[in-house]
Each structure stands twice: as C-alpha cells, then as structure tokens.
C-alpha cells in the first residue's frame with residue numbers, strides 16, 4: 187500500500203503543480219485590454235495590494251454581500267489555512283518554529299473547517315437561489331472536503347494513527363524513498379481523498395484561489411486618465 | 427407589445443421567491459440585415475452559427491483576461507444572486523447574475539475545460555443548442571451591464587463582461603439587437619445616436635439661445651464647430667432636444683458663460699454616448715471614440731469636457747485614453763499628436779460636474795440657492811459613474827462631487843437609503859442598450875428597487891426631485907415613474923438645478 191500511495195502522491199503533486207502553473211501562465215498571458223476596476227478603486231499599486239489583502243484575508247466583498255455565507259465561508263477557509271499550516275509538521279524536520287507554535291490552535295481549526303463546510307452545504311439545500319445554481323460538482327467538492335476533515339478528525343480523536351511513521355513516510359517521499367506507512371484504513375482514506383483534491387484542483391472551481399489575484403475588477407489601479415493603458419492586440423489596430 | 431406591469435413595492439426588501447421563466451417572453455427586436463451589415467456583422471443567423479459561436483468564444487477568452495478568469499473562478503457561492511435589480515423585480519432565476527453567467531459558463535466548460543468534455547452533467551456543462559442560443563439572446567438582453575453584482579462578488583466577477591462577450595458572439599453569428607445596432611450605424615454615418623444632421627443641430631442651438639435670452643436677458647451662446655475654442659463639449663445627443671435633458675445643456679452653457687470659458691460643440695462628434703460598449707465590441711467602441719479625437723484635433727481645443735451621461739463617462743474616463751489617446755501620459759506618437767495640444771493643467775477628459783464644482787469652489791459663480799427651494803432633492807447614482815469611473819483626485823469623488831454640487835445650488839437635500847446609493851446604487855433599469863419600447867415591461871420591473879427607496883424618501887421627507895447625471899437614467903425614469911405613481915417630471919439633471927440657481931450678469 188505504501189508504494190501505491192507514494193505513486194499516487196507523486197502523480198497528484200505533479201498534476202497540482204504543473205496544472206496550477208499552467209493556469210497561472212494562461213491568466214497572466216491573457217491581455218486585459220481595458221481598465222475595468224470596480225470603482226471606487228485604489229489609485230496606487232500599494233492601494234491595490236491592500237484591497238487584495240482585504241479580499242484574501244477578510245473576504246471583504248462577501249461580507250458586504252451576505253453575512254451567513256461570509257460567516258461559514260470565512261470559518262471554513264480560516265480553519266483550512268490553520269489545518270494546512272499545522273500539517274507542515276509532516277514535511278519539515280526539524281519542525282519550523284511558527285508551525286510548532288500554532289499546533290495547539292490547530293485542534294480547533296479542524297472543527298471550524300468542518301462546521302464552515304457544513305454551513306455552506308446547508309445553504310445549497312435551504313436557500314432556493316443557491317439550490318438553483320448548484321451543480322453536482324458543487325456538492326461533490328463540499329463532500330470531498332468534509333470527508334477529508336472527517337477522516338482527519340477521526341484519526342485524531344477516534345482511531346489514532348502512528349503520526350511518527352506518517353512523518354517518516356512523507357520525509358522519505360521528499361528524498362525519493364518509499365518508506366513504510368502504517369496500515370491504517372482511515373489514514374489510507376484520508377490520503378486518498380487528499381490526492382483526489384490535488385488532482386482536481388487545476389481543473390475545477392478551486393481556481394478561484396489563483397483567479398482572485400488575476401481579476402481585473404480587483405487588481406487594476408484606477409488611473410486611466412493619467413497613463414495610457416494599451417494591450418498589444420489593441421495597439422496593432424492603431425498601425426492599420 | 428406585451429402587458430406592462432409594475433410589481434408591488436415590497437414592505438421589507440427581502441429577495442423574491444423564484445419564478446422560473448417569468449421573463450422567458452421578454453425579447454428585444456432582432457436587428458435587420460441592413461442594420462447588421464452596415465456595421466460589419468452578418469445580416470441574419472448564419473448557417474454554421476454553432477461552430478462560429480464557439481470559435482468566437484475561444485477568441486474572446488484569449489483576448490480578455492476578465493472573461494477567462496470570470497468563467498473559471500466562480501464557486502457558485504450565491505453572494506451575487508440577490509443583487510440584480512432585474513432579479514428583484516421579476517423573480518426569474520435566470521436573472522440572478524450567477525445564473526446569467528452560467529448560460530455562457532456551461533458552454534465554456536463543455537468546450538474549453540477537461541471536466542466539461544469528460545463529464546458534462548457533473549459540472550453543469552452544456553452544448554450550445556438553438557434553445558440555449560435563444561436564451562442567450564433573451565437573458566443577455568435583460569442585463570443592463572450595471573456591475574452591481576461585481577461589487578459583491580468575492581472575486582469581483584463582473585456579469586457585465588460576460589454579457590458583453592455574449593452580445594459580441596451573438597453579433598458575430600448574425601443575431602444582433604435592433605436598438606443598439608441601428609444606433610451604432612447612425613453614429614458612424616451622421617455623428618450622433620439620434621441621427622440629427624448638422625443643420626438641424628444648428629437650428630436647435632439657435633432656438634436655445636433665443637429661449638435663454640428671453641428667460642434671463644443674458645446673451646448665452648451655444649457655439650457649434652468653433653475653431654480655437656478652449657473647451658470641446660461632448661454631450662449625449664438627447665441633451666439637444668429631449669426633456670428633461672435639454673435643461674442640463676442650458677445649465678452647462680450658463681456655466682461656461684458665467685465663467686467666461688470659450689467652448690464649442692462639434693457636428694462631427696455630436697454624441698457622448700458610445701453603444702459600442704453595450705455590445706462589447708472593441709472595434710466599434712474605438713471607431714466611435716475616434717470621432718471625438720478627430721473633432722478635437724480639427725477644432726484645436728485645449729480641453730475636452732463631457733456632459734451628463736453615465737456610460738459615456740465610463741467610456742470617456744476609463745477608455746478614451748486607451749481607445750483614442752484622449753487623456754494624459756501617452757508616450758507614443760498616436761497619443762502625443764493629440765495630447766501635446768491639450769492643456770494638462772486640467773484633467774483630460776473632465777466631467778462637467780468636475781468643471782462646475784471647481785468653479786463653485788473658486789467662487790467664480792453667483793448662485794442663488796433659494797431659487798431651488800420649491801424642490802426637495804435626492805441624488806440617484808448612475809451605475810457607470812458609480813462603479814466604473816471616478817471624478818476628482820480621490821476614490822469616491824464620483825459620489826462626493828455631484829452631491830457637493832447639488833448642495834451648493836439647493837438648500838433641501840435628502841439621501842436615499844444606504845445600500846441603494848454610492849457603489850451599491852440600483853440601476854434605473856434602462857441601461858446597457860435596453861432603453862427600447864419593446865422591453866418596457868422589463869424596464870418597469872427592473873426599476874423596482876430604485877422606486878422603493880424613492881418612495882421612502884418621498885413619503886418621509888417630501889422629496890419631489892431626483893437629480894441624476896445620465897441621459898439614459900433621465901429617459902428611463904421619465905417613462906417608468908408614472909407606473910409607480912410618481913410624476914414623470916420628478917427626474918432631472920444636476921445641471922438643471924445649477925441652471926435654476928445660477929445668476930448671470932450679476933456682479934459679485
């Protein structure tokens with residue numbers, strides 16, 4: 187089983203990294219011919235960085251739009267961020283100081299993440315507008331993340347696994363050695379689901395994470411009168 | 427024409443229940459072959475429309491980052507779902523911004539993403555059938571491109587960008603909309619949306635001079651094609667004769683007169699509006715904007731000032747520098763040719779409200795605020811000004827400057843409910859190329875949220891005048907106000923108020 191999971195993880199990591207890099211190159215390489223920031227917009231690059239930071243850290247626009255969605259969404263993402271940061275302990279030896287520092291908070295993060303996901307999923311059934319726009323993949327994505335959280339929490343509270351061995355396995359992968367992984371079905375499930383998440387990332391709506399940084403509505407500086415903004419294909423019209 | 431009915435005002439502003447297909451019958455007239463061909467589109471739906479449409483979509487996602495990112499990034503969170511005035515007024519689920527995007531996103535997924543090719547059902551991917559194409563035509567013509575949804579989307583996804591792309595695709599396969607495309611043809615041929623030829627324009631302006639002379643005793647001029655004037659005024663052609671638009675035109679003229687600024691209109695560029703924006707077509711938008719560049723070069727003006735028009739100000743403020751080199755900071759020969767002529771001590775282009783407000787602050791105008799005491803005024807932010815442009819030097823100047831101006835000329839001013847003004851303002855219901863009679867039912871229903879907040883201030887504070895700085899808003903409200911029991915004359919321009927208050931020839 188160790189060999190199978192090792193293979194799976196190498197494949198998933200390759201798809202994730204190559205896929206996301208490809209999408210980012212595609213976004214960066216597509217011109218934005220017109221100035222279309224949603225105004226009022228910052229008039230300086232620093233201001234844009236701040237606007238973006240507020241969107242990423244606080245979900246500012248979502249807060250203005252819908253308090254419930256914001257509450258569930260933010261709880262889920264904040265939980266997710268902490269959980270992922272906490273997981274760094276499986277990949278670093280010695281464990282970085284800040285990763286060690288946040289370990290105790292991470293205990294709650296797993297629950298926060300699951301609670302947020304549950305709330306978001308409930309919306310897909312209870313709010314008729316959100317039910318109308320939901321596709322099967324929207325439900326599956328929430329199911330997948332909830333299953334990952336559930337198996338993780340199960341390992342932590344119900345069926346403990348040998349985390350030292352897990353760490354050794356992943357440190358091994360980093361230096362291209364396949365070491366023994368505990369023969370634990372919950373762990374296998376957790377890891378299988380995680381690799382599925384990594385595989386779908388570049389092809390799904392999870393592209394919202396890189397996408398946000400390329401959204402012209404949010405990342406453009408409001409200065410069209412002061413400087414001339416011209417895309418290459420648009421400039422070619424001028425020499426005709 | 428279909429029945430036109432106004433929905434009842436809601437007691438509490440909660441989103442309506444879904445009424446599937448409530449607006450499935452709403453559809454503007456299709457452009458005739460003559461109108462289509464006059465602006466370079468196929469005359470009627472082409473044989474191989476499916477393949478052509480997909481190819482065009484591929485071209486557009488390669489040319490516009492906005493479209494590509496917006497089609498990929500949406501997580502179906504629903505934050506935008508109750509933000510569109512057309513959804514609020516009709517309950518039709520396809521008028522939820524995300525559902526409107528999904529009409530195109532489904533096809534995008536089917537043809538341009540791996541999961542959509544492999545498992546279409548799973549990810550909501552769809553083939554572009556004739557029925558879906560008709561749905562595009564119907565529902566992308568129920569979006570006024572107002573960008574309200576983009577304010578609330580966590581990624582800034584702007585449904586207007588998707589709508590414009592859809593209209594661009596529809597045009598390219600010969601399925602264009604009559605109102606917009608006919609008008610674009612007129613601008614190219616005659617120079618304005620109304621098809622008003624030079625001599626008629628000259629007559630109208632002479633008539634206005636006589637009217638103002640009679641009313642005020644001041645010899646206010648409305649110059650046309652005056653070489654060497656300092657300012658070229660570009661204003662929506664509705665200002666030349668429509669009510670209440672013309673009262674604002676008189677207001678601009680009085681301001682120029684009182685401040686002693688020489689100015690001129692142009693027959694060649696007698697239109698601020700640019701419907702190329704509405705159909706999302708860069709080339710059309712550029713060709714229309716070039717007329718203004720040509721007029722400015724021909725007349726040798728130092729400044730370009732734009733009259734009260736929402737989408738026109740978006741194009742002028744955000745796009746003119748790009749499209750036609752009208753602005754500052756251009757370092758290529760094309761831009762320099764015009765920009766070396768312009769006076770960069772002034773903002774280029776300048777909104778008429780910026781110009782008048784600067785004069786008010788300098789004390790250059792004599793204003794009698796009491797002249798507006800019969801009015802209790804509120805201000806309707808027009809979408810394109812609020813969410814797609816700026817005035818002044820600070821973000822948000824597009825809200826502050828017109829309000830400051832209104833307060834400088836009127837004593838009694840009231841704001842409408844927060845959440846319905848500034849960047850969250852509700853569209854009048856007639857923007858984006860929908861200001862046509864066969865869509866009146868849609869327009870009346872789309873005006874619902876604005877009518878609700880107007881009703882509130884009318885009942886509470888006796889508001890009897892809604893000032894706005896958009897030609898489309900003025901025309902739309904004049905038409906729909908009566909459906910909600912208001913007087914159609916309640917709407918007017920900010921410079922209409924200025925016109926009432928300004929004292930000409932008085933010594934300060």
Ligand code: HEM
Pocket residue numbers: 241242243245248255258259260262263306307324327328331392394395396398501502503580
């Ligand atoms: C830059 C990083 C990210 C930002 C700013 C961000 C932001 C958001 C926002 C604002 C939403 C909409 C509100 C909501 O439904 O929660 C959302 C939804 C979602 N995000 Fe993220 N996200 C990020 C990264 C991620 C990552 C790494 C994942 C998963 C591995 C993820 C998974 C999801 C999912 C599944 C949803 C949809 C929830 C639903 O179905 O309602 N996000 N994200």
Ligand code: HEM
Pocket residue numbers: 266269272273276292293295296297299331334335336337338339341342343346347349352356376377380
């Ligand atoms: C290679 C990647 C991963 C490995 C090796 C891994 C391994 C583990 C292990 C061994 C535990 C049990 C911790 C304990 O008993 O103390 C755990 C818990 C958990 N995992 Fe993962 N996991 C991985 C990726 C992920 C991802 C991507 C997510 C979320 C999307 C996730 C979510 C969780 C959660 C919520 C818990 C429970 C709370 C916690 O301990 O933080 N895991 N994981």
Ligand code: SF4
Pocket residue numbers: 509510511512521522523526568569570571572573574575576584585586589853
């Ligand atoms: S741009 Fe305006 S009209 Fe169009 S979907 Fe968004 S809110 Fe509705």
Ligand code: SF4
Pocket residue numbers: 499500501502503504505506507523524578579580581582583
């Ligand atoms: S708010 Fe944005 S991400 Fe959410 S459903 Fe609407 S368009 Fe999609």
